[in-house]
Amino acid sequence: MPTTGVEQAKSSVLSTLNPDGSRKWLRPRPSRGHFYRWRRAVAYLLIALFTLIPYINLNGRPLILIDLPERQFSLFGSVFFPTDTVLLALAVVSFFVGIFLSTALSGRVWCGWACPQTVYMEFLVRPIERLFDGEPGRKTRTGAWRRPAKYLAYFIACFFLAHTFLSYFVGVDKLRTWIIHSPAEHPVGFFVVMFTTGLMMFDFCFFREQTCLVACPYGRFQSVLLDRNSLIVSYDPTRGEPRGKQKRARKAAEGGDDVPLTVLADGAKQGDCIDCRKCVTTCPTGIDIRNGLQMECVHCTQCIDACDDVMDMIGKPRGLIRYSSQAAIEGGKRQLIRPRVIIYPLILAIMLTGLVVVLATKDLAEITVIRARGGLPFFPVHAEQGELIGTRVKVSVRNRTPETVGYSIGLVGVGGGSINQAEGPMQIEPYGLETSEIVILVPPAEYGSVGRREVTLRVEGSDGFSKDVTYGLLGPAWTGKPAED
Numbered sequence: 001m002p003t004t005g006v007e008q009a010k011s012s013v014l015s016t017l018n019p020d021g022s023r024k025w026l027r028p029r030p031s032r033g034h035f036y037r038w039r040r041a042v043a044y045l046l047i048a049l050f051t052l053i054p055y056i057n058l059n060g061r062p063l064i065l066i067d068l069p070e071r072q073f074s075l076f077g078s079v080f081f082p083t084d085t086v087l088l089a090l091a092v093v094s095f096f097v098g099i100f101l102s103t104a105l106s107g108r109v110w111c112g113w114a115c116p117q118t119v120y121m122e123f124l125v126r127p128i129e130r131l132f133d134g135e136p137g138r139k140t141r142t143g144a145w146r147r148p149a150k151y152l153a154y155f156i157a158c159f160f161l162a163h164t165f166l167s168y169f170v171g172v173d174k175l176r177t178w179i180i181h182s183p184a185e186h187p188v189g190f191f192v193v194m195f196t197t198g199l200m201m202f203d204f205c206f207f208r209e210q211t212c213l214v215a216c217p218y219g220r221f222q223s224v225l226l227d228r229n230s231l232i233v234s235y236d237p238t239r240g241e242p243r244g245k246q247k248r249a250r251k252a253a254e255g256g257d258d259v260p261l262t263v264l265a266d267g268a269k270q271g272d273c274i275d276c277r278k279c280v281t282t283c284p285t286g287i288d289i290r291n292g293l294q295m296e297c298v299h300c301t302q303c304i305d306a307c308d309d310v311m312d313m314i315g316k317p318r319g320l321i322r323y324s325s326q327a328a329i330e331g332g333k334r335q336l337i338r339p340r341v342i343i344y345p346l347i348l349a350i351m352l353t354g355l356v357v358v359l360a361t362k363d364l365a366e367i368t369v370i371r372a373r374g375g376l377p378f379f380p381v382h383a384e385q386g387e388l389i390g391t392r393v394k395v396s397v398r399n400r401t402p403e404t405v406g407y408s409i410g411l412v413g414v415g416g417g418s419i420n421q422a423e424g425p426m427q428i429e430p431y432g433l434e435t436s437e438i439v440i441l442v443p444p445a446e447y448g449s450v451g452r453r454e455v456t457l458r459v460e461g462s463d464g465f466s467k468d469v470t471y472g473l474l475g476p477a478w479t480g481k482p483a484e485d
């Protein structure tokens, strides 16, 4: 059997695995200390926010809506589309650099304080569990009705959460329709709700801490995202070791003991850790923080609260486990300014400036011109003004405004040329996309001897929008004679 912390760490592959390979089910004892109370307040605020955000509108749009069927993304009153590739790239890079920066500065503060998995698991699901099963470490409540009642409570919570989650993707109006009408009228919607509820039941009732330990990639990156000066939850071995029962320390401390380290009878120093393992039994991922920084640690601060209680009880200063950095724990000084906390904000500032510039210069409409499929690439047309060469193209217009706008298309700078648009000007709903087929008519002489002509299409909107789009036409090489049918 391993005896020291290092040996235990070496022998432990996964904190939730028994030596025989079976799953070690965790029922962490909550430590309701200072950090727990703050985390609970933050968690309930976040739960309220997560629930209410889909109901809040700005500029007539939901505050956040990831509308997959319509391929639109509403964010704080603005609407984005998959074609906003530059915006998307800048936003994604900013997001990741923001994560790198926050981790370099404050460790896994997101995991412990704000990640929905932690928030709902620790402050909704576990309280339900304790309500029916009793406090971990005390006598389990019995009664045949408790288990089904507990799972019913889980189901109600997950059903509600599934609706909250889906409202970010389908919007509250569609969700309301799904709720008040028979499932037979919207079988796909009903399936999506039940599937999401099932996934949440699986996560919160069965998978639990495994989501953080094996499914979430963030924890695996922490070894490269953290450095020796990042803020982490850590145990202070210089103060805590050698660990041992308090009785032994007291017995050894002659003449009172109000200093962190006491002297044992054999002259060795006794650390403040009394090896009560309360920091382990409270850990939601089942690790022993005394083994050092581990990938499984989600920085939930429960071990800080547990150990502070113990320190209060034995009359030692709090903070044997505390927010600190590896550099500080090893006796050095935590450096706030270091290369990565200068480089990350610089990159972030460049990305955010780019985002603001792209947003500020965004057009009121987005125009795409492509060749119409099928048929001849060009064809002769006998028109009033004489022989012309026609080319069929498709013009797609995305209205990016919250108003319905009429759009007309014209041909610019081609003498004797014109546009034939059978459907007439387009009327496009707010944020809508429409495609119209037009025929560009150009005199044959315009193609020159190479048989090519670049033309300019001007799209004008009733809201004052105007944009010129160039398009390359292929036609017959001009020989000086009209083309024959």
Ligand code: SF4
Binding pocket: 235, 240, 243, 272, 273, 274, 275, 276, 277, 278, 279, 280, 290, 306, 307, 310, 320, 321
């Ligand atoms: S709670 Fe504190 S005293 Fe108890 S085992 Fe953990 S570190 Fe040691």
Ligand code: SF4
Binding pocket: 233, 279, 282, 283, 284, 285, 286, 287, 288, 289, 296, 297, 298, 299, 300, 301, 302, 303, 304
């Ligand atoms: S070691 Fe402490 S901070 Fe890390 S997950 Fe366990 S209880 Fe939370």
